Amino acid sequence: MGAETILSHTEHIPAWGDLTLTLKGELAHATKTPKLPDEISGPLAWNPSTFESDADYTITLDDRETKEVRSALSHFNDLDLSGSEVSTTTFPLPTLGPKLRQAAEDVHNGKGFVVVRGIRDMQPGEFSPEDKIIIFLGISSYIAGARGRQDENGNMLSHIRNAKLSKTPQSQRPTRYSSRASTFHTDTFCDILALQSRSNAMEGGATLVSSTWTVYNKLQKEHPKLCELLAQPIWPFDSRGSFFPCSTRPLLYHHDGKVMMNFAREPLLGLEDVKRKAGLPVLSQEQKNALEIVERLATEGQISINTEPGDLLFINNHGVLHSREEFTDAVENPRYLVRMWLKNEELAWDLPEDLQYGNSRIYDRDNGLGERWNLADTPRFEFAVAERLTS
Numbered sequence: 001m002g003a004e005t006i007l008s009h010t011e012h013i014p015a016w017g018d019l020t021l022t023l024k025g026e027l028a029h030a031t032k033t034p035k036l037p038d039e040i041s042g043p044l045a046w047n048p049s050t051f052e053s054d055a056d057y058t059i060t061l062d063d064r065e066t067k068e069v070r071s072a073l074s075h076f077n078d079l080d081l082s083g084s085e086v087s088t089t090t091f092p093l094p095t096l097g098p099k100l101r102q103a104a105e106d107v108h109n110g111k112g113f114v115v116v117r118g119i120r121d122m123q124p125g126e127f128s129p130e131d132k133i134i135i136f137l138g139i140s141s142y143i144a145g146a147r148g149r150q151d152e153n154g155n156m157l158s159h160i161r162n163a164k165l166s167k168t169p170q171s172q173r174p175t176r177y178s179s180r181a182s183t184f185h186t187d188t189f190c191d192i193l194a195l196q197s198r199s200n201a202m203e204g205g206a207t208l209v210s211s212t213w214t215v216y217n218k219l220q221k222e223h224p225k226l227c228e229l230l231a232q233p234i235w236p237f238d239s240r241g242s243f244f245p246c247s248t249r250p251l252l253y254h255h256d257g258k259v260m261m262n263f264a265r266e267p268l269l270g271l272e273d274v275k276r277k278a279g280l281p282v283l284s285q286e287q288k289n290a291l292e293i294v295e296r297l298a299t300e301g302q303i304s305i306n307t308e309p310g311d312l313l314f315i316n317n318h319g320v321l322h323s324r325e326e327f328t329d330a331v332e333n334p335r336y337l338v339r340m341w342l343k344n345e346e347l348a349w350d351l352p353e354d355l356q357y358g359n360s361r362i363y364d365r366d367n368g369l370g371e372r373w374n375l376a377d378t379p380r381f382e383f384a385v386a387e388r389l390t391s
Contacts, residue, residue, distance in 0.1 A: 060116040065118070100142035179205075190345065210297075229290055250354065256350040259319075344363055
């Protein structure tokens with residue numbers, strides 16, 4: 001079968017929607033290879049030696065700034081508004097605000113991540129669980145004001161902790177509800193991954209980050225053909241439920257002068273105890289090898305972020321890969337993070353067409369999903385396949 005025939009049979013396969021035809025291996029050669037730069041430079045092309053200490057990427061609030069956060073919390077609570085109405089206007093930070101706006105610039109056009117440190121209970125129970133969410137929303141509104149839905153139920157928050165009451169084996173849970181290590185990935189289609197640290201594990205559990213640009217430069221130097229492979233629209237993502245449909249798209253993009261990855265293993269490789277959705281092809285050995293090489297290069301370039309309770313971590317999801325260590329919990333105070341997906345309408349990266357639909361599903365107000373502000377952590381016992389296939 002010639003290239004023209006292959007393309008004619010695949011031109012009806014949508015970038016989004018159920019994949020009904022099996023992609024043949026020849027498609028990789030039949031598809032036009034995108035033009036990729038030999039190297040990409042800039043502050044996002046960092047490696048571990050770039051940073052002398054965590055002070056290079058951490059904003060530590062001083063006494064005046066922490067007092068300002070507490071004042072903003074009181075101000076917002078006095079307004080008697082709902083949590084979805086937290087904004088730079090209703091949560092005023094006249095001194096800290098400009099520093100946070102500069103951090104937003106750094107997340108989008110600098111190193112791609114930042115830690116905000118110093119917001120924690122001065123005495124046990126000073127902040128209620130609701131207050132902690134309001135503080136998270138208030139500070140993050142200066143980084144990125146739009147908040148995204150994280151599932152088909154419209155949940156705006158994810159509570160990340162080991163589901164200790166569940167009898168489901170660790171290997172059959174979504175990573176965020178387990179204590180196992182994760183592999184490097186991006187969170188579906190969000191712009192900014194925001195994490196609030198509530199408490200740390202007794203051992204392990206650090207968040208690991210690695211520059212997509214550095215991984216790309218190493219790939220171009222050591223495995224240039226793999227860059228071409230990753231940039232081909234031949235990667236079939238499995239999905240369940242109604243939030244994101246199955247799709248086939250590249251893992252690597254060079255768009256608007258930026259390299260970005262949309263990268264996760266579970267929806268590509270599948271799960272041991274779950275069959276791939278009908279019609280979705282299995283990855284070739286060459287594709288599997290490419291995933292392993294990206295993982296190795298990301299691991300070589302990783303830095304470990306050991307957050308403290310109260311810390312906020314903001315990550316550019318298109319330019320920084322992340323993972324986490326395996327961990328062991330303390331009995332009384334287990335590891336606990338709260339996650340949001342954010343977007344800064346002014347600074348957000350322009351996205352290639354393949355990523356725009358998923359991004360709009362998260363952030364568009366009229367997407368029919370609604371908003372569910374699940375402030376409290378609800379114990380989890382069972383997990384849907386859709387959850388296990390997403391980060």
